[in-house]
Amino acid sequence: MAKVRDRMEDFKDSIHRAALSLGYDESKMAAILACFIMHKPRQRSSFTKAALKTVLKNGKG
Numbered sequence: 001m002a003k004v005r006d007r008m009e010d011f012k013d014s015i016h017r018a019a020l021s022l023g024y025d026e027s028k029m030a031a032i033l034a035c036f037i038m039h040k041p042r043q044r045s046s047f048t049k050a051a052l053k054t055v056l057k058n059g060k061g
Contacts, residue, residue: 016029
């Protein structure tokens, strides 16, 4: 039977080396990784904003 080996660290090292070779510094890589974890809020359309305002106003009154 074949043994299973976790290759995640090898993958991370490969990505890190590739980013450095493309001119990314540590702070830029950290910012990119953070955006994968903490997504920026989506822009809401004017319709969505008005609908939420209406729902919240009517829900409190």
